[in-house]
Amino acid sequence: MPLWPRQAGGLTTRKRVKSPTPVGSQGFKKNRQMQKLALVGLGASGLFALKELAGADVEVHVFDVGPVYDKRYACPIDQGVLTVCPPKACSYCAPGQSAGSWNDFKVILSASPVIGGRLYDLVGGDELQKKLNIVKETILKHAPCEIPVVTPNEEDLEWIKKKATLAGMTYHYQELLHCGSDNAPAINTSILEEIKAKGSNITFHWDMKVMSVSRRGEQFLVQYDGYRKQGNEQEDLFDMCILSVGRGGAHWLTQQEFYKSLDIYPGQVDVGIRVETSCFFTEEVDRRFYEPKLYYRSKHSNDVVRNFCSNPKGFVTPENHRDYVLVNGHSKMYEKSENNNFAVLVSKTFTRPFKDPQLYSQTIAKIVNMLAGGGPLVQRLGDLRAGRRTKSLTNNLVKPTLEAECGDVSLAYPHRILEGIIEYLDALDKICPGVADDSTLLFAPECKSYPDSITVSKNMETNVPNLFIIGDSSSWTRGVGQAASSGLLAGEGVRKKLSQSKEKTTVPVA
Numbered sequence: 145m146p147l148w149p150r151q152a153g154g155l156t157t158r159k160r161v162k163s164p165t166p167v168g169s170q171g172f173k174k175n176r177q178m179q180k181l182a183l184v185g186l187g188a189s190g191l192f193a194l195k196e197l198a199g200a201d202v203e204v205h206v207f208d209v210g211p212v213y214d215k216r217y218a219c220p221i222d223q224g225v226l227t228v229c230p231p232k233a234c235s236y237c238a239p240g241q242s243a244g245s246w247n248d249f250k251v252i253l254s255a256s257p258v259i260g261g262r263l264y265d266l267v268g269g270d271e272l273q274k275k276l277n278i279v280k281e282t283i284l285k286h287a288p289c290e291i292p293v294v295t296p297n298e299e300d301l302e303w304i305k306k307k308a309t310l311a312g313m314t315y316h317y318q319e320l321l322h323c324g325s326d327n328a329p330a331i332n333t334s335i336l337e338e339i340k341a342k343g344s345n346i347t348f349h350w351d352m353k354v355m356s357v358s359r360r361g362e363q364f365l366v367q368y369d370g371y372r373k374q375g376n377e378q379e380d381l382f383d384m385c386i387l388s389v390g391r392g393g394a395h396w397l398t399q400q401e402f403y404k405s406l407d408i409y410p411g412q413v414d415v416g417i418r419v420e421t422s423c424f425f426t427e428e429v430d431r432r433f434y435e436p437k438l439y440y441r442s443k444h445s446n447d448v449v450r451n452f453c454s455n456p457k458g459f460v461t462p463e464n465h466r467d468y469v470l471v472n473g474h475s476k477m478y479e480k481s482e483n484n485n486f487a488v489l490v491s492k493t494f495t496r497p498f499k500d501p502q503l504y505s506q507t508i509a510k511i512v513n514m515l516a517g518g519g520p521l522v523q524r525l526g527d528l529r530a531g532r533r534t535k536s537l538t539n540n541l542v543k544p545t546l547e548a549e550c551g552d553v554s555l556a557y558p559h560r561i562l563e564g565i566i567e568y569l570d571a572l573d574k575i576c577p578g579v580a581d582d583s584t585l586l587f588a589p590e591c592k593s594y595p596d597s598i599t600v601s602k603n604m605e606t607n608v609p610n611l612f613i614i615g616d617s618s619s620w621t622r623g624v625g626q627a628a629s630s631g632l633l634a635g636e637g638v639r640k641k642l643s644q645s646k647e648k649t650t651v652p653v654a
């Protein structure tokens with residue numbers, strides 16, 4: 145049974161809500177002069193923008209399609225409520241529902257020009273590091289248990305530098321936190337509670353889908369309706385907007401009235417495989433780095449191939465979009481498997497005349513699903529090399545943590561992508577002997593498509609004045625750490641604007 149059914153049926157009435165009552169208001173007196181800001185989406189980036197705006201001199205209205213944080217449930221498969229992923233997306237791992245800060249919750253803490261997004265290019269390494277430090281401190285403060293920060297030491301760095309060079313790979317340094325899917329609800333809820341306590345200027349609209357945002361003079365008209373109970377559409381005017389709708393909301397963004405006025409250029413796409421292998425093959429790098437970032441340039445096509453989202457002793461999981469199913473992975477703090485899973489991704493950007501990279505990766509995903517009877521597909525690496533379909537995993541050395549249809553990935557994936565992945569695994573085998581064994585499992589489709597790149601200021605404001613776009617929907621970020629950092633940048637930007645407009649309206653005394 146679908147967990148989050150979207151009901152069909154037309155809209156009935158549309159009410160203009162002049163001033164909804166602030167729910168977090170203990171002693172808050174609404175100031176008619178106060179500017180109003182709509183924050184659409186309370187995932188990783190929205191939450192940290194809100195943290196910055198709590199208590200500021202602005203009336204903030206938060207909209208999210210999800211239910212209030214403490215009512216968000218854990219994965220129904222983990223809970224034993226379901227055995228297979230529901231036919232429609234549930235709130236657990238589908239992007240558009242704050243995925244990564246509820247699922248696995250691994251946070252990259254290093255300001256890097258290549259890992260986790262492109263904020264390094266926007267604000268510089270020092271500024272990004274300051275923001276990542278705030279994200280780290282916030283998460284650690286709200287964690288229900290001690291969460292270790294993974295920091296490689298000198299000896300680890302010497303070790304990986306030598307091994308990577310001999311394998312023809314490049315290692316990129318990173319520190320990270322792994323909170324685990326099981327700790328995520330407590331951390332997010334506790335951060336939000338702190339914000340609420342400080343933020344009498346904030347009104348929450350949970351279970352609410354923003355249907356559209358459009359310009360009305362210098363203001364923005366926001367139209368919204370219940371997500372699960374539709375038919376009560378309302379609208380309101382705002383002076384500023386922060387849009388933080390994630391990758392799941394990227395398409396929605398392109399449908400908005402202001403979109404054509406933005407300065408944009410096409411984003412990239414990553415097509416790859418979720419690799420599952422024995423944790424014994426990777427235990428040395430897991431112990432030293434948890435997830436070493438290793439990049440490789442394929443000999444076959446000169447494509448950049450990289451690993452992403454390693455989950456030592458974790459689980460492969462479906463990522464259910466409404467009209468196709470991808471694979472992903474996660475791990476937990478307490479429950480462990482005997483496998484390691486990680487993505488190997490080949491990055492592509494397109495030039496004229498094609499400019500829809502998202503459609504490209506979704507089409508590959510749908511072909512895989514079609515061949516697999518509607519879900520993900522799995523193939524042994526040995527069978528892929530031998531050019532044959534995998535028929536059964538009964539006697540395979542690596543036992544899968546996700547039940548998927550056995551098949552032949554090469555019927556759906558472009559040759560250059562698979563060549564790049566095989567070359568990558570052969571190189572990685574020199575660092576982690578065993579990972580390129582015939583028994584290694586390849587799950588498909590693992591695709592990451594990123595929205596168009598939107599030109600923004602250092603505070604994430606677009607060329608449309610007072611419109612901020614943050615997190616993955618801006619395409620500047622690709623993970624929780626930088627998404628949250630972009631939220632902090634936007635929050636600061638709004639505060640600066642507020643103090644500037646206050647200065648303008650203040651009459652000099654003498």
Ligand SMILES: Cc1cc2nc3c(=O)[nH]c(=O)nc-3n(C[C@H](O)[C@H](O)[C@H](O)COP(=O)(O)OP(=O)(O)OC[C@H]3O[C@@H](n4cnc5c(N)ncnc54)[C@H](O)[C@@H]3O)c2cc1C
Nearest residue numbers: 185187188189209240242244250354390393615616623624
């Ligand atoms: C399964 C999975 C696991 C992941 N694991 C990790 C990980 O371990 N570490 C990591 O760094 N990254 C991970 N990621 C990536 C990570 O989720 C994103 O980079 C990060 O969440 C981006 O934050 P965001 O705020 O931009 O978007 P999101 O966190 O996706 O938040 C978007 C929010 O907007 C809301 N929304 C969207 N449209 C509307 C609308 N029209 N009206 C109202 N609300 C709307 C959604 O409900 C959601 O709450 C994972 C992604 C997936 C899919």
